[in-house]
Amino acid sequence: MEFGDRIVTFGAEMLLSVLPIIILLSSFASTRIDDDVARHLGLDAHGSRIIAELFRHANVTFSFGVFLALVLSLAGTISVAGSVQVIYEKAFGIEHIRGSKSILRCTAWAVTVGVLLVADSATASALHGVPDSPLISGAIDVVTFGAFFWWSAHFLLGGREGWRRIAPSALATALCFVGLGVFSSFYFSETIVSDSRLYGTIGVVFSLVTWFIAIGAVIAIGAVAGVVAQERRQRRAT
Numbered sequence: 001m002e003f004g005d006r007i008v009t010f011g012a013e014m015l016l017s018v019l020p021i022i023i024l025l026s027s028f029a030s031t032r033i034d035d036d037v038a039r040h041l042g043l044d045a046h047g048s049r050i051i052a053e054l055f056r057h058a059n060v061t062f063s064f065g066v067f068l069a070l071v072l073s074l075a076g077t078i079s080v081a082g083s084v085q086v087i088y089e090k091a092f093g094i095e096h097i098r099g100s101k102s103i104l105r106c107t108a109w110a111v112t113v114g115v116l117l118v119a120d121s122a123t124a125s126a127l128h129g130v131p132d133s134p135l136i137s138g139a140i141d142v143v144t145f146g147a148f149f150w151w152s153a154h155f156l157l158g159g160r161e162g163w164r165r166i167a168p169s170a171l172a173t174a175l176c177f178v179g180l181g182v183f184s185s186f187y188f189s190e191t192i193v194s195d196s197r198l199y200g201t202i203g204v205v206f207s208l209v210t211w212f213i214a215i216g217a218v219i220a221i222g223a224v225a226g227v228v229a230q231e232r233r234q235r236r237a238t
Contacts, residue, residue, distance in 0.1 A: 002090075003220060010083045010216030015209050017076020020069065022117075036121050041211060042185025047192045054204050081106035081113075084219060085156040091169065091223035092153075092161055105156055116148060138178055146174035149222065169226025176218040176225075184211065 038048040085106060089096050097105075123140065150170035154163060188207060195203030 003217075006083065006087060006090075007213050007216035007220060010080065010087075010219075011209050011213030013076055013080045013083060014212035014215070015205070017073050018080055019208070021073035021077055036117070036124070037208075039124060040181070040184070041188045041192075042181060043192065044189045047189040050192055050196050050204055054201060077110045078103065078106045081109045081156070083216070084109070084152065087216075087220050088153050088156055088169075088223055091220070091227050092157065092166075094157060094160055097158055101158070105158065109152060109156060112148075116144070120144075138181075141178055141181070142174050144174075145177045146170050149173040149219075153223070165230060166226070168229045169223045172225040172229070173219060173222025176222045180214055180218050184214075 038051045041047070041051070043051060082102070085102070086096065088094075124137070147170075150163070150167060153166040153169055154161065157166075188211065191210075192204055192207045195207050197203075199206065
């Protein structure tokens, strides 16, 4: 039940905080995010068109309302980082970190995720049209996600777990993310089209929530799987 609660909370925070701030910042930068969302979901042409309609570009002028939305979305994004921190603390059986240092760590983690997303988008553009690009992209994802979650666990836990102990969790999470990408390519294209027909635009949001919850599940399962594998290996060694 706690696992379900954690991943549903993570998905809700992603929808209400991270997605709005990405859309707002993309509008200010006059760029589109629908292509990146469609790529990560593995959508076909029909599904991509539906996502493009959902993220129709609009000219946004800075105002107090936009400023307030940015502040609230930023606070929610830091809360998402806090949820990831709690997942790692639960997985490794560590007491929760409180105070300003924890907030600073979560803020730094959220900024790092933003940089990683920009780099991922640039890499995808560079690989567009390259032969065997899916295989190359998959290999890059395993290495990138593995390194990122290896650092994430160590950083969000405040260095209270050694690099060697958290390595299995990082590898398991990276593999789960690649698996989620493969699953998404088979599942979400049909689901988004179906939900769009049944419920309209809000149906696409339902599909995005499902995807965000799945991301939370991948992070939690990867963390726990790594800990369990490490403990079993230690028992066999003794």
